Amino acid sequence: MHVEDKFTAETWPAAPEKQTLEGKNKFLGFWLFLGGETVLFASLFATYLALKDKVPNAEHTLAKDLFELPIVFVATMLLLTSSLTSVYAMYHMKNFNFKKMQLWLGLTVLLGFAFLLLEIYEFNHYVHEYHHTFTSSAFGSAFYTLVGFHGGHVAFGLLWIVTLMVRNAKRGLDLYNAPKFYVASLYWHFIDVVWVFIFTVVYLMGMVG
Amino acid sequence: MSTYAQKKGFGATVWDYLTTVDHKKIAILYLIAGGLFFVLGGLEAMFIRIQLAVPNNDFVSAGLYNEILTMHGTTMIFLAAMPLLFAFMNAIMPLQIGARDVAFPFVNALGFWLFFFGGIFLNLSWFLGGAPDAGWTSYASLSMASEGHGIDFYALGLQISGAGTLMGGINFLVTIINMRAPGMTYMRMPLFTWSTFVASALILFAFPPLTVGLFLLIFDRMFGSNFFDVANGGNTVIWEHLFWIFGHPEVYILVLPAFGIFSEIFATFSRKRLFGYSSMVFATVLIGFLGFMVWAHHMFTTGLGPIANAIFAVATMAIAVPTGIKIFNWLFTMWGGSIKFTTPMLYAVAFIPSFVGGGVTGVMLASAAADYQYHDSYFVVAHFHYVIVGGVVFGLLAATHFYWPKMFGTMLNETLGKITFWLFLIGFHLTFFIQHFLGLMGMPRRIFTFLPNQGLDAGNLISTVGAFFMAIATLILLYNIVVTSVKNEKVGNDPWEDGRTLEWAIPSPPPFYNFKQLPLVRGLDPLWIEKMEGKKTMTPAEPLGDIHMPNNSFTPFMISLGLFVAAFGALYREDYHWGVMVLIAGLGITLLSMFVRSVKDDHGFHIHKEDLLNDDDKGGKA
Ligand code: HEM
Ligand SMILES: [Cu+2]
Numbered sequence: 117m118h119v120e121d122k123f124t125a126e127t128w129p130a131a132p133e134k135q136t137l138e139g140k141n142k143f144l145g146f147w148l149f150l151g152g153e154t155v156l157f158a159s160l161f162a163t164y165l166a167l168k169d170k171v172p173n174a175e176h177t178l179a180k181d182l183f184e185l186p187i188v189f190v191a192t193m194l195l196l197t198s199s200l201t202s203v204y205a206m207y208h209m210k211n212f213n214f215k216k217m218q219l220w221l222g223l224t225v226l227l228g229f230a231f232l233l234l235e236i237y238e239f240n241h242y243v244h245e246y247h248h249t250f251t252s253s254a255f256g257s258a259f260y261t262l263v264g265f266h267g268g269h270v271a272f273g274l275l276w277i278v279t280l281m282v283r284n285a286k287r288g289l290d291l292y293n294a295p296k297f298y299v300a301s302l303y304w305h306f307i308d309v310v311w312v313f314i315f316t317v318v319y320l321m322g323m324v325g
Numbered sequence: 326m327s328t329y330a331q332k333k334g335f336g337a338t339v340w341d342y343l344t345t346v347d348h349k350k351i352a353i354l355y356l357i358a359g360g361l362f363f364v365l366g367g368l369e370a371m372f373i374r375i376q377l378a379v380p381n382n383d384f385v386s387a388g389l390y391n392e393i394l395t396m397h398g399t400t401m402i403f404l405a406a407m408p409l410l411f412a413f414m415n416a417i418m419p420l421q422i423g424a425r426d427v428a429f430p431f432v433n434a435l436g437f438w439l440f441f442f443g444g445i446f447l448n449l450s451w452f453l454g455g456a457p458d459a460g461w462t463s464y465a466s467l468s469m470a471s472e473g474h475g476i477d478f479y480a481l482g483l484q485i486s487g488a489g490t491l492m493g494g495i496n497f498l499v500t501i502i503n504m505r506a507p508g509m510t511y512m513r514m515p516l517f518t519w520s521t522f523v524a525s526a527l528i529l530f531a532f533p534p535l536t537v538g539l540f541l542l543i544f545d546r547m548f549g550s551n552f553f554d555v556a557n558g559g560n561t562v563i564w565e566h567l568f569w570i571f572g573h574p575e576v577y578i579l580v581l582p583a584f585g586i587f588s589e590i591f592a593t594f595s596r597k598r599l600f601g602y603s604s605m606v607f608a609t610v611l612i613g614f615l616g617f618m619v620w621a622h623h624m625f626t627t628g629l630g631p632i633a634n635a636i637f638a639v640a641t642m643a644i645a646v647p648t649g650i651k652i653f654n655w656l657f658t659m660w661g662g663s664i665k666f667t668t669p670m671l672y673a674v675a676f677i678p679s680f681v682g683g684g685v686t687g688v689m690l691a692s693a694a695a696d697y698q699y700h701d702s703y704f705v706v707a708h709f710h711y712v713i714v715g716g717v718v719f720g721l722l723a724a725t726h727f728y729w730p731k732m733f734g735t736m737l738n739e740t741l742g743k744i745t746f747w748l749f750l751i752g753f754h755l756t757f758f759i760q761h762f763l764g765l766m767g768m769p770r771r772i773f774t775f776l777p778n779q780g781l782d783a784g785n786l787i788s789t790v791g792a793f794f795m796a797i798a799t800l801i802l803l804y805n806i807v808v809t810s811v812k813n814e815k816v817g818n819d820p821w822e823d824g825r826t827l828e829w830a831i832p833s834p835p836p837f838y839n840f841k842q843l844p845l846v847r848g849l850d851p852l853w854i855e856k857m858e859g860k861k862t863m864t865p866a867e868p869l870g871d872i873h874m875p876n877n878s879f880t881p882f883m884i885s886l887g888l889f890v891a892a893f894g895a896l897y898r899e900d901y902h903w904g905v906m907v908l909i910a911g912l913g914i915t916l917l918s919m920f921v922r923s924v925k926d927d928h929g930f931h932i933h934k935e936d937l938l939n940d941d942d943k944g945g946k947a
Contacts (some may be wrong), residue, residue, distance in 0.1 A: 119928060137503070141428040145499040148529060152491060156533035159570075163541065163552070163563055170558030250550055254558030257550035261540070276923075283924045292926065 119292040128212035128289075133298035135291050146299045150306050157310050160262045161317060167258035168322070176253050177246040179322035188319045191234045192311065195270075198227035199308040202301045209297055214288045217297070221281055224304065228274050235267050259318070266314055269307050276300055344877040346430035347837055351437050352416035352732065358441050359408030364799070365448070366405050369397035371796055374756070378789035380777035390773035391458035392475065396448075398461030399479065402575070403486060404444040406717050410582045411440075411493055413724045414521045416732050418497065420828035421515045423506025423846060425839050428499035429492075430875040431922070436492040438885035443486025446892055450478035460771060462572070465553035465564035468542060474896055480542045481892040485885070487532055487539070494528030497521055506827070507866040508846030512606065515826045515850075516599060519606050520585030523613040524578045530617065531574035538567035547895055565627060569620035577616040580712065581609060583720025584651060587673045590723055591655050592850070593823050594670040595662025601654040602849060608647035608654075615644045625696045634693040641691035648684055652677060667821065668742035672723035675750050676715060683711030686761065701771075704764025710757045722749065722802070730820040734833045735813050741805040745798045752794025759784045759791075818862075825850035830863045838872045841865075841937055872932045880922050887915030 205220035242248040457479035459467035544550040551557035592599040621637040686708040819829040842865035891911025898904030
């Protein structure tokens with residue numbers, strides 16, 4: 117099978133992301149990249165745990181007084197749902213249903229965007245209500261770096277998926293772009309998994325004290 | 326855009342190299358850039374040794390000494406040793422597994438340009454207000470106190486070049502997993518390919534902690550955060566951990582490929598199959614694995630407590646076991662072989678006692694209690710130069726002579742090569758052996774001068790004399806390269822006549838598609854197997870057909886350039902109002918180039934069967 121080949125729903129292969137050598141390479145390379153990203157976030161988590169609640173004096177707000185469950189819960193739900201919608205998108209990709217794939221990807225982007233807005237609101241809230249900033253304490257630096265790195269990943273993912281959607285809007289699926297969509301959705305799941313850990317380690321454990 | 330119908334003008338050649346995605350050309354770029362940085366780092370080393378030649382010397386000032394020392398270590402590790410290894414990995418590994426290119430040719434070029442711009446950025450510090458001066462380890466307690474922009478150059482420069490290295494690592498991993506020729510099973514892969522594989526895995530998992538550490542440093546120094554600011558709740562030991570979680574695997578990233586190179590050389594010039602191939606593979610993987618469990622042996626005196634120290638001491642000593650396995654396998658490979666003492670083989674033979682010397686001091690250092698005495702003394706300096714020079718640099722010099730004909734189609738002069746070898750070997754031991762004793766007598770590392778009549782005078786002078794031997798050896802090597810390139814006597818497929826692996830089955834240098842037909846691999850040392858059956862070449866595994874090749878691209882250069890520009894913006898953000906603009910512009914260039922890459926289809930091109938047939942006189946038969 118060849119990148120330039122035209123397909124119908126009947127001839128479309130079962131694992132379109134791995135039909136060409138380029139696709140196979142991309143698939144494996146991206147998994148390895150995510151391995152490296154895992155270590156990156158692990159290092160950030162370790163740094164955060166070492167510096168949690170490390171503040172210069174008693175006037176600074178600590179984790180247990182800072183975080184509020186409702187907003188973080190909504191954010192978590194948004195991101196988890198966006199992972200689900202990207203699964204649907206890939207389901208339609210495998211069935212050669214380009215329109216539906218785009219639709220679900222669009223939904224994924226919307227949910228991701230909502231998550232990002234909520235995060236911006238949240239950060240803004242901490243800064244103005246609690247004077248908890250990037251430069252106010254080691255705790256603040258570690259918090260914004262860890263959660264901000266994740267937010268940065270979300271923002272990059274949004275740009276990436278939108279670029280793919282727009283670029284391929286007119287021409288539909290082929291073996292050249294199928295691996296691209298697939299890899300982008302892998303990335304999106306990864307972001308989601310990282311968030312689950314942030315939710316647990318930063319917010320839940322933070323509220324316990 | 327193929328190298329096929331290439332114009333040969335100078336401008337065209339430069340453009341070709343700026344846009345190339347061919348692993349063999351990228352290898353040459355790595356070799357040139359890494360070689361330049363090696364010479365630069367060598368010059369810095371000479372300045373260090375001149376300053377320390379006699380007591381109370383004032384060849385350089387204390388502050389400048391710190392900068393030279395820092396830049397020496399940083400340059401040698403990040404900009405010389407690793408890129409030079411990458412040069413040989415790029416040039417040889419795809420040939421050894423019978424591949425036509427690496428998995429991601431575009432990313433390969435991107436990795437090179439990131440490394441290159443990062444290295445240039447770091448070295449521009451010399452002209453822009455002063456180089457970093459907190460040592461190559463840049464401990465936060467020193468680096469936060471360092472004035473000027475030196476440390477900023479360090480953090481930003483290494484961040485950029487580190488990204489390039491990470492990409493290179495992923496690329497090699499995927500290449501080895503996905504692109505092996507028919508019959509090239511894992512347990513038939515040459516040891517250099519195996520060690521490239523393991524070193525790449527180490528890069529993948531060791532570089533992200535460095536990335537994070539550097540980000541924290543950048544944020545603290547340039548964006549007002551408090552990670553290492555104790556008064557605001559920060560903790561400098563975090564840097565030490567992150568740095569050494571990267572740093573110890575890093576030393577194995579350096580030395581494992583050198584082990585691989587030596588394994589090839591021992592087998593080739595003993596004209597025997599490598600002894601204990603499977604145990605060699607096992608030992609390589611085990612070293613890679615254990616390499617992640619020992620980082621705190623660099624922090625025995627930090628105060629982690631006796632339990633942590635004990636665990637890390639034992640783990641460290643355990644690495645000596647797989648290393649010992651390798652040493653014995655190399656010895657047994659030579660045992661009973663019909664040995665040819667070519668220049669590469671001389672390096673290989675000299676490597677064994679030199680490296681074992683470094684291993685022995687390593688185990689001494691690993692005894693945590695004793696390390697309280699050795700730590701931060703010249704004893705440590707002697708240790709790591711024995712392993713890094715005796716292991717990595719010897720390996721690089723050996724590879725330069727061994728693979729030169731494959732990369733450039735002409736042999737380096739053997740007589741000059743042997744002169745280089747002897748001068749370098751003598752100079753090396755003269756320089757560093759005595760440093761063990763200087764350390765034991767109490768000379769601390771990283772001091773810019775010392776007092777007379779404390780038992781340190783003679784030792785330091787001897788050490789400096791040795792350094793000059795190594796400098797002369799390097800000059801002779803450079804002379805050798807020039808003479809050889811001018812003469813340019815072409816050689817055939819297998820210039821050493823004893824080649825065992827696939828790279829020796831194709832022309833030197835190989836055609837840009839490497840293998841006209843992919844070879845059929847029938848066992849370990851595939852070419853040797855064919856030779857033993859009286860054949861000269863490999864049996865093809867496929868009929869002659871069209872070959873798919875990637876297009877050249879200028880985008881990798883632009884992506885890297887963008888980050889280079891952005892780094893200046895970050896650095897000068899607080900000094901000048903244009904800093905922010907430059908930062909944004911630089912990131913814009915990078916993102917835009919990535920966007921272009923993403924939306925522009927790149928299907929590559931095909932070399933047609935007919936052209937391949939016409940190409941017969943150029944060789945390229947599998
Ligand atoms: C049996 C193997 C080895 C053991 C047991 C070992 C052990 C050690 C220990 C305990 C230290 C810390 C000493 C101190 O700072 O007080 C050290 C430092 C060092 N080792 Fe090794 N080592 C081994 C092999 C290697 C290899 C193969 C390399 C490089 C190719 C290497 C490179 C270094 C470097 C660069 C340092 C000094 C880093 C610095 O502080 O700047 N070692 N080694
Ligand atoms: Cu170490």
